Amino acid sequence: MATEQPKPATEDPKIDLFEDNDEFEEFILDDGFLADCLTLNIEREFSMNLDLDSITDEFYAVIILGSATEDSRQEKMKHNDTLLPSTVKNKERRSAILVKLKHQKKVEKRKNAKVREADEKRALELGEELPLKKIPRTIENTREIDDTICKPDDEELFAGNDADEFSSILKQDFTPKILITTSRFNSTRGPAFITDLLSVIPNAHYYKRGTYDLKKIVEYAKNKDFTSLIVVHTNRREPDALLIIGLPDGPTAHFKLSRLVLRKDLKNHGNPTSHEPELVLTNFSTRLGHRVGRMIQSLFPQVPNFRGRRVVTFHNQRDFIFFRHHRYIFETKESKQAESKGKNSKDGKEAKSKEKVIARLQECGPRFTMKLISLQHGTFDTKGGEYEWVHKPEMDTSRRRFFL
Amino acid sequence: MPRTTKVESPSCPPFRALTTDVLGLVKVIETRGEQSGAAAKVVERWGDPDSSKSVVSASILDREKDPLLGVARKSGLIDVISVINGDLRHSIPNVCQDGTRPEDDPIVGLHLFKKQRSESSTRSCTSLTCTTKGYVRIESFEESKSPADSIRDPSPTSWNVCGSGNILCSNVEENENYALFGGKGVEVNVWDLQKCTKIWTAKSPPRNSLDIFTPMWFTSTTFLSKDDHRKFVAGTSCHQVRLYDISAQRRPVMSFDFRETPIKAVVEDLDGHTVYIGNGSGDLASVDIRAGKLLGCFIGKCSGSIRSLARHPELPIIASCGLDSYLRIWDIHSRQLLSAVFLKQHLTNVVFDSHFRTQDAAGSAPEPLDVNEVPCQDEDDEAMTTKRKKTSKGHGDSRSKKKKSRKTSKED
Numbered sequence: 117m118a119t120e121q122p123k124p125a126t127e128d129p130k131i132d133l134f135e136d137n138d139e140f141e142e143f144i145l146d147d148g149f150l151a152d153c154l155t156l157n158i159e160r161e162f163s164m165n166l167d168l169d170s171i172t173d174e175f176y177a178v179i180i181l182g183s184a185t186e187d188s189r190q191e192k193m194k195h196n197d198t199l200l201p202s203t204v205k206n207k208e209r210r211s212a213i214l215v216k217l218k219h220q221k222k223v224e225k226r227k228n229a230k231v232r233e234a235d236e237k238r239a240l241e242l243g244e245e246l247p248l249k250k251i252p253r254t255i256e257n258t259r260e261i262d263d264t265i266c267k268p269d270d271e272e273l274f275a276g277n278d279a280d281e282f283s284s285i286l287k288q289d290f291t292p293k294i295l296i297t298t299s300r301f302n303s304t305r306g307p308a309f310i311t312d313l314l315s316v317i318p319n320a321h322y323y324k325r326g327t328y329d330l331k332k333i334v335e336y337a338k339n340k341d342f343t344s345l346i347v348v349h350t351n352r353r354e355p356d357a358l359l360i361i362g363l364p365d366g367p368t369a370h371f372k373l374s375r376l377v378l379r380k381d382l383k384n385h386g387n388p389t390s391h392e393p394e395l396v397l398t399n400f401s402t403r404l405g406h407r408v409g410r411m412i413q414s415l416f417p418q419v420p421n422f423r424g425r426r427v428v429t430f431h432n433q434r435d436f437i438f439f440r441h442h443r444y445i446f447e448t449k450e451s452k453q454a455e456s457k458g459k460n461s462k463d464g465k466e467a468k469s470k471e472k473v474i475a476r477l478q479e480c481g482p483r484f485t486m487k488l489i490s491l492q493h494g495t496f497d498t499k500g501g502e503y504e505w506v507h508k509p510e511m512d513t514s515r516r517r518f519f520l
Numbered sequence: 521m522p523r524t525t526k527v528e529s530p531s532c533p534p535f536r537a538l539t540t541d542v543l544g545l546v547k548v549i550e551t552r553g554e555q556s557g558a559a560a561k562v563v564e565r566w567g568d569p570d571s572s573k574s575v576v577s578a579s580i581l582d583r584e585k586d587p588l589l590g591v592a593r594k595s596g597l598i599d600v601i602s603v604i605n606g607d608l609r610h611s612i613p614n615v616c617q618d619g620t621r622p623e624d625d626p627i628v629g630l631h632l633f634k635k636q637r638s639e640s641s642t643r644s645c646t647s648l649t650c651t652t653k654g655y656v657r658i659e660s661f662e663e664s665k666s667p668a669d670s671i672r673d674p675s676p677t678s679w680n681v682c683g684s685g686n687i688l689c690s691n692v693e694e695n696e697n698y699a700l701f702g703g704k705g706v707e708v709n710v711w712d713l714q715k716c717t718k719i720w721t722a723k724s725p726p727r728n729s730l731d732i733f734t735p736m737w738f739t740s741t742t743f744l745s746k747d748d749h750r751k752f753v754a755g756t757s758c759h760q761v762r763l764y765d766i767s768a769q770r771r772p773v774m775s776f777d778f779r780e781t782p783i784k785a786v787v788e789d790l791d792g793h794t795v796y797i798g799n800g801s802g803d804l805a806s807v808d809i810r811a812g813k814l815l816g817c818f819i820g821k822c823s824g825s826i827r828s829l830a831r832h833p834e835l836p837i838i839a840s841c842g843l844d845s846y847l848r849i850w851d852i853h854s855r856q857l858l859s860a861v862f863l864k865q866h867l868t869n870v871v872f873d874s875h876f877r878t879q880d881a882a883g884s885a886p887e888p889l890d891v892n893e894v895p896c897q898d899e900d901d902e903a904m905t906t907k908r909k910k911t912s913k914g915h916g917d918s919r920s921k922k923k924k925s926r927k928t929s930k931e932d
Binding site for chain 1: 757
């Protein structure tokens with residue numbers, strides 16, 4: 117039954133065209149080579165497992181009508197209302213279509229936004245509840261589910277925290293003492309960055325690198341009771357990487373530095389004081405992120421001086437850690453919204469001035485971004501050491517997969 | 521060129537593995553495999569998280585009846601627990617040399633002997649422990665009422681393996697006559713366990729043209745096959761895998777370089793010429809050691825150092841665990857990842873329980889376990905074998921042949 121049906125359907129157009137359009141007939145019947153190419157094309161598509169009915173239709177349509185690709189495109193157009201720009205081969209026409217498409221989308225978006233705003237305003241004025249706001253889809257929202265995310269009630273996590281290398285510092289048995297040094301060749305921006313770092317991290321000391329081996333430096337630092345060692349590595353006259361080594365046998369974290377803005381290059385920057393800063397660590401959600409967060413926490417003193425109004429932020433987003441250093445001040449602001457609408461007050465609302473307390477921030481200190489390249493178990497030993505986490509390209513399986 | 525198409529790998533066969541970690545926990549991971557897509561998951565967790573009890577080495581007595589897992593902890597304590605239900609059988613407090621504290625001389629290797637050394641038929645087990653400074657002790661202990669009061673052998677055999685340097689790896693071969701030790705500054709030695717003498721020491725390969733002396737640093741070893749104690753493979757900290765043959769020469773017979781970090785784990789395959797190596801940055805590969813050829817790498821997002829590998833005695837799967845806190849199961853032939861389980865801590869050892877059988881009815885799964893707890897008698901042997909789905913009688917028979925009582929030949 118299936119084989120009989122297409123035949124009568126295609127019998128008719130065949131006869132019609134032969135009667136009506138002589139040119140088509142000539143075009144096809146003379147050009148056997150084109151017919152062969154077209155059959156080859158159909159056979160290739162057939163081998164790609166298309167369903168039989170559409171193939172047989174297209175086969176007859178191709179041979180008889182003679183212009184295969186345009187027809188299939190027209191058929192596609194019948195199915196979709198919009199023309200896919202990628203099917204147009206002509207670059208000028210294609211870009212023109214794209215421009216039109218973009219403009220259309222922009223106009224639609226603006227229209228929707230206006231409608232939304234009007235709805236909201238109306239709801240506010242009438243006192244109704246606001247229409248539900250749609251949540252935009254972001255990469256952070258659609259992050260791949262990770263088994264390694266720390267759960268809040270995990271006793272193994274707490275036990276692991278007690279057992280790790282930073283617990284003694286975080287429990288305030290020791291005060292952090294940081295040794296900062298550089299790679300062998302220091303550069304143009306390096307010294308300025310180091311002076312900025314010295315002002316950010318309390319109880320930090322800078323020693324010149326000289327020609328010491330890093331393993332020897334680790335030993336010397338252990339002898340002098342340092343709790344951490346930071347090495348600023350420069351490449352092409354720019355500080356490039358940060359190596360944070362916990363002592364005595366703490367892990368070694370290798371970060372890549374980027375987007376460094378020194379204090380003097382910030383507009384309206386403030387000068388930090390020497391009070392102990394508050395530390396803000398956000399979004400370190402996985403076990404690895406937790407460990408890195410604790411490592412950063414062990415660099416700073418555990419008792420912040422809130423009166424000093426100084427805050428250091430390490431914000432993790434998409435595996436990039438953003439460092440910011442601010443001074444803040446609390447101010448009371450009178451919101452004057454009722455006064456401005458005084459003449460148009462509806463429903464007999466009293467004109468009252470609401471006082472809000474807000475915090476104003478002033479950025480001081482450097483601004484940079486870090487990305488974890490590897491976390492090594494034990495102090496610095498690239499050859500003989502074992503890695504807890506090292507980034508490998510095979511791990512980047514999806515854009516929504518993050519490790520920190 | 522790397523594979524561009526996805527190879528169809530078989531789904532994960534049912535297995536049971538035990539892992540130990542730095543908080544002293546022993547976790548049991550099982551997958552039933554009957555239901556399609558059944559993922560491996562942690563079914564039991566033995567122990568309390570305590571970092572002073574962090575596990576350093578583990579050894580499994582993989583047998584039908586009463587399989588035991590020996591676990592050596594950082595505090596010098598050795599716990600022998602039952603694989604089926606986690607009961608503590610023996611607990612040996614301090615196996616170090618008298619006079620040294622366990623923290624100064626931690627245990628590096630542990631091996632539980634399958635064959636009983638003494639004639640006693642009561643439940644006893646013999647263990648070989650090796651510490652970092654080279655103190656090796658063979659001791660047997662018998663079960664008593666409470667695990668902590670295990671009756672210890674009054675005169676254990678003990679000797680020193682090396683004068684200086686640190687032992688990092690130790691293995692006992694399948695017939696338990698010979699043992700192998702190697703470490704940092706310690707060349708690989710083979711000792712005869714009956715006579716407690718060193719029968720062979722390795723010699724380092726000839727110096728390179730720069731005449732630089734690098735001290736020997738072996739990080740992992742394994743015997744190559746079950747029947748031959750003469751060939752073994754050692755991995756060094758300089759990312760080299762070496763095949764030694766006792767009967768041929770003292771220098772390595774074949775040497776193979778693999779990537780750039782120390783080779784942390786080596787395990788041999790059943791065919792006697794393939795070894796699987798895992799290194800410090802999480803790369804796992806299979807190598808044909810006769811020819812010194814890399815057969816292929818196991819790619820599967822392993823980002824932390826591989827601390828331990830285990831090859832299942834029957835199924836073609838291999839387990840790897842390490843510092844990234846994942847237990848991964850790989851298929852040997854297609855080198856694909858079959859399953860990965862996140863276990864929250866740095867893992868130190870993994871072993872397979874090869875006598876795990878899945879049952880069709882859910883109710884019958886715990887039955888073999890109950891039978892095992894009953895004190896061993898002959899009737900129970902038959903009862904157990906009839907309840908097992910897969911006939912492992914052949915396997916059991918070959919093992920019972922080996923369980924001959926050995927003469928006490930401790931003294932020289």
